Amino acid sequence: MLSLNTLIAASLGYALLLFTIAFWAERRAKAGRIGWLRSPFVYTLSISVYCTGWTFYGAVGSAARNGFEFVTIYLGPTLVFIGWWWLLRKLLRVGRAQRITSIADLISSRYGKSNTLAVLVTLLAVIGSTPYIALQLQSITLSFSVFEGGGNANLTAFWVAAGLAVFTILFGTRNVDANERHHGVVTAIAIEAVVKLVALLSVGVFVVWGIADGPADIFAKAPPDMLRGDSIFSARWVSLTMLSAMAIITLPRMFQVIVVENANERHLATASWAFPGYLLLMSLFVLPIAIAGNALMPAGANPDLYVLSLPLSQGQENLALFAFLGGFSSATSMVIIAAIALSTMVSNHIIMPLWLRFSPPRTETSGDVRTILLRSRRLSIAGILLLGYLYFRLTGGSGALASIGLIAFAGMAQIIPSLLGGLFWRGATRTGALLGLLSGFALWAYTLFLPSFEGGFILSQSAIENGPFGLAYLIPNALFGLTGYDPLVHSLFWSMTLNVTLFILGSLLSTPRPLERIQASQFVDVFRLDKATGSYLVSRSATSEDLFTLAQRILGADPAQRLFTEMARQQGKAHGLPDATDGLVQTLERELAGSVGAASAHAMVSQIAGGGTVSVDELMKIADETAQILEYSQQLENQSHRLENAMQELRAANAQLTEMGAQKDAFLSQVSHELRTPMTSIRSFSEILRESDNLELPDAKRFLGIIQEESVRLTRLLDEILDLSHLEGGRGQLPLEPIVLQEVIEKSLNATGALLDEAGIVVVNTVPEAPVIVMANFDRLAQVLINLISNTVKYGRRENPELTIGVTRSDGMATLTMADNGPGIAAADRKKVFEKFTRLSESTLAGSAGLGLPISREIMRNLQGDLTLKPSRIGAVFEVRIPLA
Amino acid sequence: MTNPDLASDATRKRKLREGALLLPIFGAFLLVSPLITVFTGASSVFGLPLIFIYIFGVWLGLVLIARAMARRLDKG
Numbered sequence: 001m002l003s004l005n006t007l008i009a010a011s012l013g014y015a016l017l018l019f020t021i022a023f024w025a026e027r028r029a030k031a032g033r034i035g036w037l038r039s040p041f042v043y044t045l046s047i048s049v050y051c052t053g054w055t056f057y058g059a060v061g062s063a064a065r066n067g068f069e070f071v072t073i074y075l076g077p078t079l080v081f082i083g084w085w086w087l088l089r090k091l092l093r094v095g096r097a098q099r100i101t102s103i104a105d106l107i108s109s110r111y112g113k114s115n116t117l118a119v120l121v122t123l124l125a126v127i128g129s130t131p132y133i134a135l136q137l138q139s140i141t142l143s144f145s146v147f148e149g150g151g152n153a154n155l156t157a158f159w160v161a162a163g164l165a166v167f168t169i170l171f172g173t174r175n176v177d178a179n180e181r182h183h184g185v186v187t188a189i190a191i192e193a194v195v196k197l198v199a200l201l202s203v204g205v206f207v208v209w210g211i212a213d214g215p216a217d218i219f220a221k222a223p224p225d226m227l228r229g230d231s232i233f234s235a236r237w238v239s240l241t242m243l244s245a246m247a248i249i250t251l252p253r254m255f256q257v258i259v260v261e262n263a264n265e266r267h268l269a270t271a272s273w274a275f276p277g278y279l280l281l282m283s284l285f286v287l288p289i290a291i292a293g294n295a296l297m298p299a300g301a302n303p304d305l306y307v308l309s310l311p312l313s314q315g316q317e318n319l320a321l322f323a324f325l326g327g328f329s330s331a332t333s334m335v336i337i338a339a340i341a342l343s344t345m346v347s348n349h350i351i352m353p354l355w356l357r358f359s360p361p362r363t364e365t366s367g368d369v370r371t372i373l374l375r376s377r378r379l380s381i382a383g384i385l386l387l388g389y390l391y392f393r394l395t396g397g398s399g400a401l402a403s404i405g406l407i408a409f410a411g412m413a414q415i416i417p418s419l420l421g422g423l424f425w426r427g428a429t430r431t432g433a434l435l436g437l438l439s440g441f442a443l444w445a446y447t448l449f450l451p452s453f454e455g456g457f458i459l460s461q462s463a464i465e466n467g468p469f470g471l472a473y474l475i476p477n478a479l480f481g482l483t484g485y486d487p488l489v490h491s492l493f494w495s496m497t498l499n500v501t502l503f504i505l506g507s508l509l510s511t512p513r514p515l516e517r518i519q520a521s522q523f524v525d526v527f528r529l530d531k532a533t534g535s536y537l538v539s540r541s542a543t544s545e546d547l548f549t550l551a552q553r554i555l556g557a558d559p560a561q562r563l564f565t566e567m568a569r570q571q572g573k574a575h576g577l578p579d580a581t582d583g584l585v586q587t588l589e590r591e592l593a594g595s596v597g598a599a600s601a602h603a604m605v606s607q608i609a610g611g612g613t614v615s616v617d618e619l620m621k622i623a624d625e626t627a628q629i630l631e632y633s634q635q636l637e638n639q640s641h642r643l644e645n646a647m648q649e650l651r652a653a654n655a656q657l658t659e660m661g662a663q664k665d666a667f668l669s670q671v672s673h674e675l676r677t678p679m680t681s682i683r684s685f686s687e688i689l690r691e692s693d694n695l696e697l698p699d700a701k702r703f704l705g706i707i708q709e710e711s712v713r714l715t716r717l718l719d720e721i722l723d724l725s726h727l728e729g730g731r732g733q734l735p736l737e738p739i740v741l742q743e744v745i746e747k748s749l750n751a752t753g754a755l756l757d758e759a760g761i762v763v764v765n766t767v768p769e770a771p772v773i774v775m776a777n778f779d780r781l782a783q784v785l786i787n788l789i790s791n792t793v794k795y796g797r798r799e800n801p802e803l804t805i806g807v808t809r810s811d812g813m814a815t816l817t818m819a820d821n822g823p824g825i826a827a828a829d830r831k832k833v834f835e836k837f838t839r840l841s842e843s844t845l846a847g848s849a850g851l852g853l854p855i856s857r858e859i860m861r862n863l864q865g866d867l868t869l870k871p872s873r874i875g876a877v878f879e880v881r882i883p884l885a
Numbered sequence: 886m887t888n889p890d891l892a893s894d895a896t897r898k899r900k901l902r903e904g905a906l907l908l909p910i911f912g913a914f915l916l917v918s919p920l921i922t923v924f925t926g927a928s929s930v931f932g933l934p935l936i937f938i939y940i941f942g943v944w945l946g947l948v949l950i951a952r953a954m955a956r957r958l959d960k961g
Contacts, residue, residue, distance in 0.1 A: 232936060233918075242917075276947065276948045740930070
């Protein structure tokens with residue numbers, strides 16, 4: 001058998017190992033080498049502080065008594081974690097944005113930084129957690145008792161409590177800023193998480209494959225009704241699942257590891273599946289161990305200790321020792337984290353406000369806040385562990401302890417309505433939260449907590465059995481005659497009903513204060529306020545020296561120096577203190593909130609800022625000013641926008657004018673050039689005719705013919721130029737009338753028939769027969785079509801030339817396409833074809849001055865249509881768009 | 886102009902988020918509803934009681950689905 005000395009040596013050695021690891025992690029973190037210390041898996045493992053000594057030993061006990069019921073305690077958290085995206089993520093974001101230090105701080109911060117609420121939640125957390133801590137001490141002493149000798153239970157509990165206090169104070173209060181995470185503690189907790197998991201799995205594997213012959217053999221030993229009957233799916237099953245789901249968020253230690261100690265929001269994504277996986281592994285062997293214990297252990301053996309006694313009874317001393325260390329890990333990690341969380345709450349919400357009240361009014365004249373804060377936190381830790389120890393001594397060994405875990409769950413679950421309401425319902429108010437919490441806690445205390453003392457505390461035994469003063473409808477376990485239910489279900493039903501009802505009614509019937517309203521939107525809309533500037537605070541009378549002094553006292557000299565230098569740099573100051581702007585005060589308040597909680601930080605900064613509390617008038621003033629500034633700056637912005645637009649328009653107009661000037665110049669030079677060519681030939685031929693006396697008649701006739709031809713060309717050119725300038729000037733709207741498009745096409749083809757035949761161009765007419773009636777001018781439209789056809793004759797030369805004409809309708813427009821299969825128009829030239837006097841290539845035939853297409857386009861635009869050149873692979877495709885009649 | 890890829894990506898992300906809401910509801914339906922009593926009979930699978938297989942099977946399934954979804958949600 002293992003001797004007590006071996007056991008103590010093993011515990012001490014293990015504790016020493018944890019101290020070393022914590023110390024090493026702390027050193028490493030301080031040197032900035034955080035690395036894997038803050039990996040998502042360490043975060044996940046730290047959450048497993050949920051599995052306490054009560055679950056390590058008690059789950060098997062529960063399974064031995066009630067079958068599958070134990071699993072509900074793990075299913076609730078599983079459901080919460082796989083739904084992380086909707087609740088935990090928001091909780092984390094809020095916690096980070098508001099620098100929340102505890103569950104009490106969260107509730108207080110949400111409801112207008114109310115210290116009343118903070119104190120209420122803190123007191124209830126202490127009331128709920130003290131028995132829970134006692135339970136851990138008991139589980140350790142019980143596990144000692146399994147081994148030979150066992151030692152003095154009280155003495156063991158005392159030394160365990162003292163050791164834990166030392167560890168927690170050493171690693172839990174190194175710095176005052178609760179948001180600067182406890183690397184040492186979290187690393188040690190993660191190691192403990194691994195130890196307890198491996199220990200339980202080892203015992204499980206030993207039981208299933210060492211003692212029994214595989215899982216089937218184990219389950220064959222189970223009593224036939226163990227896994228059936230009422231234990232699976234009953235009111236209690238549902239209640240326990242709900243309860244554990246609520247507890248995973250509200251238990252002070254769970255809030256501490258999930259929200260406060262979280263280093264990176266993304267770690268939650270990993271924990272969302274890894275933590276449920278951890279829980280699954282933790283519970284996998286619980287039933288087999290319970291069944292084997294029931295079958296193999298003597299009748300009087302305590303089922304809560306099967307994890308230890310089973311390996312011992314088989315002579316597996318090393319395994320038993322390992323299991324003992326697993327249980328030790330579970331219990332100690334819970335106590336450490338709970339003590340840190342509770343001490344933060346107690347010192348921030350109870351000790352600090354009291355100190356603030358009774359200290360001289362101006363903070364800078366009193367002692368160093370930082371020292372006081374650390375001291376109050378250390379005292380709180382010692383006090384909480386002492387309370388736990390005393391509770392253990394007073395109730396030691398009573399059956400009340402066995403169910404105290406669930407009682408604590410039910411107590412902390414009362415926070416849930418105010419918490420969820422605060423996160424998702426903007427209308428939730430402080431009054432509602434206060435009423436809901438108070439009524440919920442009162443009913444919980446009356447129906448569950450006080451009766452658990454079995455007459456030992458406030459409620460007498462007879463009052464529990466027959467109701468106070470013999471009033472039957474007030475019997476704690478059968479309120480208003482509701483009998484036949486499990487006490488836990490009964491209590492949860494009444495307390496939650498009243499809690500939720502009063503929370504909603506109180507919220508609806510009360511008006512939130514301005515600060516509450518601001519905090520409400522900071523919580524509910526946390527994902528929308530990415531870079532929210534935070535809460536308002538009046539800082540008119542604050543000087544930056546005062547604020548700096550305050551910051552030094554609480555944050556310590558160096559961090560304060562850093563913070564203020566950073567702020568000064570942001571304000572654009574190279575040296576010296578920053579100006580005491582609203583921004584500075586807000587930042588400072590947030591930083592301080594990380595150390596002393598939102599309510600205390602608010603009170604301190606307000607005290608310095610001179611206002612004491614923020615009055616409605618001041619808030620309104622700030623809101624007014626902000627609104628005015630916003631409006632003013634918006635006006636300015638609009639104006640500059642308008643100016644900029646005008647500038648842009650001017651620039652564009654200028655560019656257009658320059659371009660038009662250049663076009664005009666080009667046009668003039670082109671016109672003179674075009675006019676010069678015929679003029680030159682007319683002049684030279686008329687000179688020849690005048691000066692040559694011996695000219696033959698046929699020659700003379702030929703020359704005269706040329707002169708006449710050139711004059712006709714000149715006239716036509718001048719006509720075209722006039723026409724174009726007429727059209728371009730927009731003078732003289734062309735008269736419109738409904739005409740049949742087919743008739744225009746017919747006429748144009750007839751007019752150009754000779755030309756087409758001469759060029760050997762085959763016309764493919766795909767125009768539908770049903771008449772397409774358009775609003776246009778018959779002659780002008782015909783002019784455009786003739787222009788296009790003659791264009792094809794000129795440029796569309798190739799073997800087997802073809803001209804395809806088609807008409808489609810869409811959006812009140814008729815589109816006439818004219819496609820040839822000629823050489824086409826190079827992409828670069830496409831824009832140029834509509835410019836005046838453009839000839840696209842040298843192969844241009846004489847006879848056109850290049851005004852055909854520009855004129856056609858002008859005509860079409862005048863007819864409210866358009867003429868465009870469509871990009872195509874073969875030939876040139878012109879598109880004429882004409883409005884339908 | 887909306888990019889069709891972006892639009893379908895947004896739809897995918899919205900569905901993923903809605904899935905994240907439904908997963909715990911689905912889990913609760915499987916584990917905390919009268920449905921569970923269907924599996925409390927005397928039958929067994931490979932010598933293991935059916936209810937044992939059911940609860941741990943559903944649990945493992947939830948963990949695996951949560952893992953797949955968490956990876957995608959984290960990326961998005």
